[in-house]
Each structure stands twice: as C-alpha cells, then as structure tokens.
Amino acid sequence: MLIKRVALIALSGALIVSCAKKSEPAADTRYVKVFVAGNGVGQTRSTFHGIIHAEFEPNLSFRVGGKIIKRNVDIGQQVVSGQVLASLDPTDYKLSADSANAQLASAKSNYVTQKANLERYKQLLAQNFVSQAQYDTQKAQFDSAKAQYEQAGNQLSNNENQVKYTTLKAPSSGIVTSVSMDAGQVVTAGQTVATMAVSGNKEVEVELPEAQINNYKAGMPADIKIWATNKDYKGKIRIINQASDQQTRTFTARIVITNPSDDIKYGMAADATVEPLNATNGMEMPLSCLYAKDGKSYVWVMDSNSLAKLVPVEVIGTDGTSMKIRATGIKDGDKVVSAGTNFIYAGQKLAVYTN
Numbered sequence: 001m002l003i004k005r006v007a008l009i010a011l012s013g014a015l016i017v018s019c020a021k022k023s024e025p026a027a028d029t030r031y032v033k034v035f036v037a038g039n040g041v042g043q044t045r046s047t048f049h050g051i052i053h054a055e056f057e058p059n060l061s062f063r064v065g066g067k068i069i070k071r072n073v074d075i076g077q078q079v080v081s082g083q084v085l086a087s088l089d090p091t092d093y094k095l096s097a098d099s100a101n102a103q104l105a106s107a108k109s110n111y112v113t114q115k116a117n118l119e120r121y122k123q124l125l126a127q128n129f130v131s132q133a134q135y136d137t138q139k140a141q142f143d144s145a146k147a148q149y150e151q152a153g154n155q156l157s158n159n160e161n162q163v164k165y166t167t168l169k170a171p172s173s174g175i176v177t178s179v180s181m182d183a184g185q186v187v188t189a190g191q192t193v194a195t196m197a198v199s200g201n202k203e204v205e206v207e208l209p210e211a212q213i214n215n216y217k218a219g220m221p222a223d224i225k226i227w228a229t230n231k232d233y234k235g236k237i238r239i240i241n242q243a244s245d246q247q248t249r250t251f252t253a254r255i256v257i258t259n260p261s262d263d264i265k266y267g268m269a270a271d272a273t274v275e276p277l278n279a280t281n282g283m284e285m286p287l288s289c290l291y292a293k294d295g296k297s298y299v300w301v302m303d304s305n306s307l308a309k310l311v312p313v314e315v316i317g318t319d320g321t322s323m324k325i326r327a328t329g330i331k332d333g334d335k336v337v338s339a340g341t342n343f344i345y346a347g348q349k350l351a352v353y354t355n
Contacts, residue, residue: 031353033339034302035285038332045275047319048253050206052226052268054174054197055238055256062088063165065188068181073194075179079170085194086181088166097159100152107145107152114138114145174198177266202260203238204270207250215276216240222255225271226264234258235272273319282316282324290315290323291341300337300344301330308337308348 066088073085121138124130174196181193204224208216218240224233234257241252255272257264291298291310301309317324330336335352337344344350 029349029351030308030340030344031351032300032302032337032341032344033353034335035289035338037283037285037330037334037336045273045319046212046317047271047273048206048208050204050255050270050272052264052266052270053203053205053254054199054266055201055203055254056172056198057177057195058171058198059192060085060168060171060194060196061190061192062086062168062187063189064088064093064162065191066090066092066166066186068183068185068187068193071179071181071183073176073179075176077176078174079176079196080173081170083170084167085170085176086168088168088187090163090166093159093163093166097156097163100156100159104149104152104156107149111142111145111149114142118142168193170196172198175266197266201238202257202264202266204235204255204257204272206253206255206272207245207248208240208253210244210249210251212276213240213244213251216253216274217277220274223273224255224257225273226268227270228265228268229261229263231261233260237274282326283330284322284324285336286338287318287321287323289336289338289341297325299325299327299330300341302335302337302350302352306350308344308346308350310346 068086069089070087071085072083072087073079079085118138118141121130121135125132125135176194176196178195179193181187187193204222216237218237220237222235222237224235225231226233235255236258238254238256244251255274285299289299290313291300293310297313297315298310299313301311303309311327311329313325313327313330315323315325337350339353
C-alpha cells in the first residue's frame with residue numbers, strides 16, 4: 001500500500017512538471033522590425049537615375065585643318081559668345097588669300113579692258129565699220145572676262161573666310177565641358193576639339209527601358225531630386241528619343257528642370273520620378289518587406305495576437321528601395337515585418353525589436 005502511495009505521488013509530480021513546462025512562454029519568439037501600413041496609397045511612380053546636362057551641348061571644331069598655335073580655354077571655364085577659344089597657324093591660308101587677291105586684280109584689269117573694247121565695237125557696229133560677227137566675238141570675250149572676274153572675287157572671299165576659320169570662337173555663352181586639343185597639335189577640318197554646355201535650360205538625361213517606353217510622352221511632369229544639393233525640383237519631359245541605343249536597348253529622354261537653382265552643376269547625379277500613363281493604385285512600403293516563396297510574393301503581418309501571418313501580395317512597382325503592392329489582406333495600421341522575413345514561420349510569436 002505504501003508503494004502504491006509513493007508511485008501515485010511521483011506520477012502527480014510528473015504531471016505537475018509537465019503542465020508547468022507547457023505554461024512557459026515560447027522560447028522561439030522572434031524579434032523583428034516592422035513597418036506600419038498606411039498613408040501609402042497612391043499612384044505607382046517610376047524613378048530613373050540620370051545626369052545633369054545643358055539643353056544644347058555642341059561639339060566644337062575648326063572648319064579648316066592645320067596646326068594649333070594657341071589654346072585659350074580649359075575645362076570648366078565660363079565663356080561668352082564670340083570669345084576666341086583656340087587658333088590655327090594661318091600662314092598658308094594667308095598666302096592663298098594673297099594669291100587670290102592678285103588673281104582678282106588681273107581678272108579685273110582684263111574685265112575693264114574688254115568692257116571698254118565692247119563699247120568701242122558697239123559704236124563701230126552702229127557706223128557699219130565692223131561686222132556683226134566681229135561684234136559678237138568681242139561680246140564673247142567680254143562675257144568671258146566678266147565671268148573670270150566674278151570667279152576671282154568669289155575665290156578671294158573663300159580664301160579670306162578660310163583665314164577667319166583658323167580662329168575658333170564660342171558660338172554662344174556657356175561652359176567648356178571638355179577639351180581635346182593643345183598647342184602644336186595638328187587637327188583636321190571638323191575634328192572635335194572641345195565641347196561646351198550652352199547657358200540656358202538644365203536637364204536630366206535618363207534612359208527609359210524598352211518595355212516601358214510607351215508609358216511616357218513629352219510634356220509629362222516629373223519630380224527631380226539632386227543629391228549633391230539635397231534639394232527637390234520640378235520638371236517635365238522635353239523629348240524622348242524614338243530610336244533605342246543599340247548597346248543598352250534603352251531610349252534616351254531629356255527632362256528639363258523648370259525651377260533650377262544656381263548651385264546645380266553639369267554632371268551632377270539626379271533622380272527623376274515620373275508617373276507612367278498606366279499607373280496603378282497601390283500601397284507603398286519598404287522593399288525589405290517582400291518575402292518570396294515558390295515563385296510568389298508575400299509579406300509577413302503581425303496580427304493582434306502578435307503572431308506571424310503570411311499575406312499574399314502583388315508587386316506593381318519598385319524603385320529599388322521601396323515597392324508598391326496590391327493586397328486585400330492588409331489595411332492601414334497593420335504591422336508588416338520589414339526585417340527578418342526569412343526567419344519567420346506562420347503562427348510564430350513575434351515581438352517588435354527596439355534599440
């Protein structure tokens with residue numbers, strides 16, 4: 001009887017210990033960071049990374065070839081319209097102009113002589129001292145002399161222009177953005193020796209993906225963020241290239257900044273955010289909330305009992321750091337796990353991590 005009583009006491013103790021273990025809090029509670037859903041409903045927008053450019057960026061070159069004898073500008077220098085940027089050796093072109101000038105003088109002398117002869121032949125013809133054939137011959141000589149005189153004048157003008165072309169001048173005011181010339185260098189006509197950014201509109205040049213090109217058109221508004229100035233600006237798409245780049249298969253677009261500031265410099269990095277034509281309503285949240293499983297997209301939601309709940313979502317847009325989703329199982333105020341999504345299972349106890 002005593003043995004049975006001891007066994008009964010031992011069994012009761014085991015049951016008490018067992019029940020005590022089940023009442024302890026779960027040892028696998030997962031601490032996570034959360035994002036509170038809400039105030040994120042809006043139109044899907046796309047952000048493109050680009051570089052600040054001037055609206056007009058001409059390549060500068062000499063209209064004649066020759067040896068550069070002087071360079072007057074450096075990269076980043078401000079220039080005004082008509083300012084001399086560089087000069088070629090004009091010696092050969094001046095000699096050609098002098099020769100053309102001498103030919104013009106000779107042609108002019110012959111022209112004057114033939115003109116005087118034609119006047120005399122006209123008078124003689126009226127008095128029947130010369131025949132019509134003789135007059136016609138003199139008229140042909142005069143016409144030839146006149147043509148040679150005009151040709152010599154045109155040749156002189158051309159040679160004088162070539163002398164002027166040995167001086168490279170700024171076509172407008174702006175900033176020199178690159179220089180590929182120096183004194184002593186021999187260049188050919190049309191060879192680019194410098195580029196400049198013309199003063200005026202400042203634009204962001206971006207590349208639009210081939211799959212999205214039909215979602216954008218000229219005139220669409222854009223929000224522009226320039227990280228170097230830490231300022232936001234407004235803009236609009238000025239032009240979209242209708243031919244894709246053969247290497248990247250993207251389409252170049254220019255977005256003009258409508259409210260630029262003086263601290264915007266050419267070459268600065270900028271982000272341009274544009275709402276496409278096919279924008280869709282969605283809820284915005286960090287991209288880190290996304291959880292992928294079996295090729296489908298989900299997010300983890302902490303329910304009212306602090307338990308993990310897997311909710312399917314449809315990602316309708318992303319800019320690399322945030323995403324827009326469509327989900328019927330998420331409402332404003334829900335706590336969505338934003339860090340630690342890969343270490344959670346359904347029904348797991350969650351706790352918000354705070355520093």
